[in-house]
Amino acid sequence: MQVRLQLMVVLSAITVLGSCSREDRILRQPPSASNTLNTVQISGLNPGANLIPTPPSSNMYQESAYSVSEGQKLFEAYNCVGCHAHGGGGIGPPLMDSNWIYGSEPGNIFATIMQGRPNGMPSFRNRIPEYQAWEIAAYVRSMAGLLPKGVSPNRTDEMNIKPAESSTPKQTPTGITGVPEQPK
Amino acid sequence: MTAALSLVASHVLAQAKVLDPGRHHVLHPAAPQAGHIEWLYWFIFWILFAVFVLMIAAFAGAGAKARVVASGPLPIVEKDEEADHRAGWAVGSAMAITVATLFVVLVLSVVTGKRVEGLTSKNPVTIQVTGHQWWWEVSYPNSQADQTVTTANEIHVPVGSPIVILTNSKDVIHSFWAPNVTGKRDLLPGYSSAFWFEIDQPGIYHGQCAEFCGLQHAHMGFSIIAESVDEFQAWQQQQLKNAAEPSTSEAIRGREVFLTHACLMCHTIRGTDAGSRFGPDLTHVASRNMIASETLPNTAGALAGWIVDPQRIKPGTQMSPNPLSPDDLQAVVAYLQALH
Ligand SMILES: [Cu+2]
Numbered sequence: 001m002q003v004r005l006q007l008m009v010v011l012s013a014i015t016v017l018g019s020c021s022r023e024d025r026i027l028r029q030p031p032s033a034s035n036t037l038n039t040v041q042i043s044g045l046n047p048g049a050n051l052i053p054t055p056p057s058s059n060m061y062q063e064s065a066y067s068v069s070e071g072q073k074l075f076e077a078y079n080c081v082g083c084h085a086h087g088g089g090g091i092g093p094p095l096m097d098s099n100w101i102y103g104s105e106p107g108n109i110f111a112t113i114m115q116g117r118p119n120g121m122p123s124f125r126n127r128i129p130e131y132q133a134w135e136i137a138a139y140v141r142s143m144a145g146l147l148p149k150g151v152s153p154n155r156t157d158e159m160n161i162k163p164a165e166s167s168t169p170k171q172t173p174t175g176i177t178g179v180p181e182q183p184k
Numbered sequence: 185m186t187a188a189l190s191l192v193a194s195h196v197l198a199q200a201k202v203l204d205p206g207r208h209h210v211l212h213p214a215a216p217q218a219g220h221i222e223w224l225y226w227f228i229f230w231i232l233f234a235v236f237v238l239m240i241a242a243f244a245g246a247g248a249k250a251r252v253v254a255s256g257p258l259p260i261v262e263k264d265e266e267a268d269h270r271a272g273w274a275v276g277s278a279m280a281i282t283v284a285t286l287f288v289v290l291v292l293s294v295v296t297g298k299r300v301e302g303l304t305s306k307n308p309v310t311i312q313v314t315g316h317q318w319w320w321e322v323s324y325p326n327s328q329a330d331q332t333v334t335t336a337n338e339i340h341v342p343v344g345s346p347i348v349i350l351t352n353s354k355d356v357i358h359s360f361w362a363p364n365v366t367g368k369r370d371l372l373p374g375y376s377s378a379f380w381f382e383i384d385q386p387g388i389y390h391g392q393c394a395e396f397c398g399l400q401h402a403h404m405g406f407s408i409i410a411e412s413v414d415e416f417q418a419w420q421q422q423q424l425k426n427a428a429e430p431s432t433s434e435a436i437r438g439r440e441v442f443l444t445h446a447c448l449m450c451h452t453i454r455g456t457d458a459g460s461r462f463g464p465d466l467t468h469v470a471s472r473n474m475i476a477s478e479t480l481p482n483t484a485g486a487l488a489g490w491i492v493d494p495q496r497i498k499p500g501t502q503m504s505p506n507p508l509s510p511d512d513l514q515a516v517v518a519y520l521q522a523l524h
Contacts, residue, residue, distance in 0.1 A: 077462045
């Protein structure tokens with residue numbers, strides 16, 4: 001009896017403590033943008049025959065549920081919804097599908113937000129702090145189910161027109177396609 | 185009994201001067217609407233008080249009458265038709281009185297509701313109040329767009345004129361409640377409704393969101409500033425102006441900081457490039473007493489603390505932290521403080 005009780009206490013302590021880090025707020029310096037912007041590849045075309053894949057970049061913000069939910073709020077505040085709706089697309093391409101014109105890695109999305117893209121995606125450089133662009137990039141990935149369920153947002157207070165990001169099935173990215181999705 | 189106790193307790197609490205009673209109190213009406221509600225409160229209070237006294241008296245009487253025999257066999261009680269008949273009448277009439285009283289209370293509640301709602305005079309001041317998580321957007325609509333005043337959390341009204349409030353909500357259900365003025369009114373997303381009141385004593389009345397709306401529901405206060413018609417019109421004229429041009433070099437730099445950082449993505453300052461309606465309009469932010477929905481006083485220190493990390497002050501608020509350098513921060517605060 002005693003042993004079982006102790007075991008239960010220890011196990012629940014582990015469970016509780018284990019879930020702490022997902023709520024961590026990031027106070028460290030964000031990854032340097034200039035570095036990202038110089039190395040990230042946004043076109044699928046290369047000189048030479050073989051496509052050199054963009055090395056997967058990491059984004060510490062996508063490991064924190066707090067940051068991803070901040071990204072979700074900013075996606076609304078900065079009116080990304082005006083062009084991309086809630087991921088389904090409109091003036092801008094859908095962000096919850098598997099097709100990525102400019103790549104799905106955090107660095108690619110960060111670069112898309114900061115630099116803008118020629119067919120109508122505005123540049124947010126000098127408008128929003130870099131750490132917020134990283135948070136938004138993390139949230140954009142969660143819309144296509146590319147983040148673990150534990151950090152993806154659950155349902156919001158808004159009218160829920162689609163399943164929450166945490167229950168979106170993973171849409172395996174196609175790589176950098178360079179073209180919008182063609183109507184079927 | 186517990187009900188009666190809690191009634192007495194709530195009354196004692198209501199009399200206790202925790203909050204300045206003039207600012208946030210159902211029993212200090214500043215408007216006829218709140219007066220009707222106060223009248224109903226006292227009416228029901230005295231009925232319940234009478235019921236309480238009668239109950240205790242009956243209980244004490246029964247206790248005094250009962251003769252409890254500690255030992256020996258229980259006395260044999262003979263069936264007494266007469267007494268049963270009397271008891272039946274007593275219970276029946278008590279029930280009838282209860283039902284009648286409840287009915288009177290019901291009718292008076294409906295009548296009070298009607299009296300609070302009925303719009304009696306014309307030419308009201310119309311104010312659109314939109315609930316946001318977790319602040320109040322306040323505008324004074326006008327058919328000419330440049331004559332529309334937009335502000336946040338502080339509702340200026342003239343004393344002695346009917347005020348019509350149009351309600352709406354940006355996200356979830358909120359509830360507008362200024363107890364000195366009138367009853368609670370829900371703000372429903374996507375549904376506009378209206379109610380009115382008229383304040384007869386100048387003063388600053390505190391209000392609070394009264395429908396749980398998320399993390400910072402408790403920090404969703406507002407105030408109603410009731411002033412003379414002249415003062416109100418002067419305020420309105422001032423609010424209609426574009427933002428003041430900064431005059432000191434620090435404030436000029438502050439404007440630049442504001443317009444080259446995320447601030448302009450969420451806020452409006454009329455007369456500058458900042459035109460987003462996501463957060464409160466800051467065109468005349470220095471004219472407010474409090475910021476962040478009555479959470480902080482409008483001082484340089486509070487502004488700076490709020491701008492750098494609003495998430496520490498109102499965790500979950502829709503404003504994001506702004507890691508500004510100390511110089512930039514000081515400049516932007518100087519600029520905001522000059523926006524009278
Ligand atoms: Cu609320």
